[in-house]
């Protein structure tokens with residue numbers, strides 16, 4: 609399965625200064641549970657914003673056009689085009705095949721629009737300053753919502769959030 613997973617605020621903001629605009633441990637836990645054991649693909653700017661650290665328990669794939677870009681970790685693979693990523697995904701050994709989760713940023717959601725079988729969209733209940741938004745022209749109408757779960761704010765999470773899951777209509 610190829611899926612997209614992201615969190616946006618009430619106006620579609622997803623990032624600021626190379627990182628997330630909010631700190632929400634509950635939302636990160638949802639992200640971890642959903643992606644654990646699978647492959648997560650991100651753009652080079654997002655990976656740099658994570659200080660080039662791979663997340664445990666997942667294969668990290670980073671996309672860049674920079675032929676000199678290297679990451680010294682066995683849990684990270686660097687690819688240089690959309691085609692390279694999809695070729696890797698399609699030619700995996702069936703016994704050990706991983707789902708591919710495109711985790712952002714905005715450029716990645718646009719680049720892989722049309723490939724997604726499933727979407728995991730979190731809406732954070734707030735408005736934040738940001739410099740990156742989820743792409744406005746993403747074809748959300750090609751998907752139908754199959755679940756929606758709301759988490760209230762609490763002592764660890766300053767904002768509530770709603771996790772919506774969608775499946776492709778195609």
Ligand SMILES: NC(=O)c1ccc[n+]([C@@H]2O[C@H](COP(=O)([O-])OP(=O)(O)OC[C@H]3O[C@@H](n4cnc5c(N)ncnc54)[C@H](OP(=O)(O)O)[C@@H]3O)[C@@H](O)[C@H]2O)c1
Nearest residue numbers: 614615623624626627651652653654672673712713714715
């Ligand atoms: N809220 C969320 O769920 C979420 C999730 C992820 C990220 N974010 C945020 O989003 C922001 C970054 O997003 P962004 O859209 O600016 O950048 P991005 O998607 O993370 O990375 C963009 C980079 O990807 C590479 N790239 C793009 N198209 C490519 C292609 N066709 N082939 C090869 N490489 C390609 C290029 O790297 P080179 O310049 O090296 O060639 C490009 O500069 C950050 O603030 C981050 O924290 C938010």
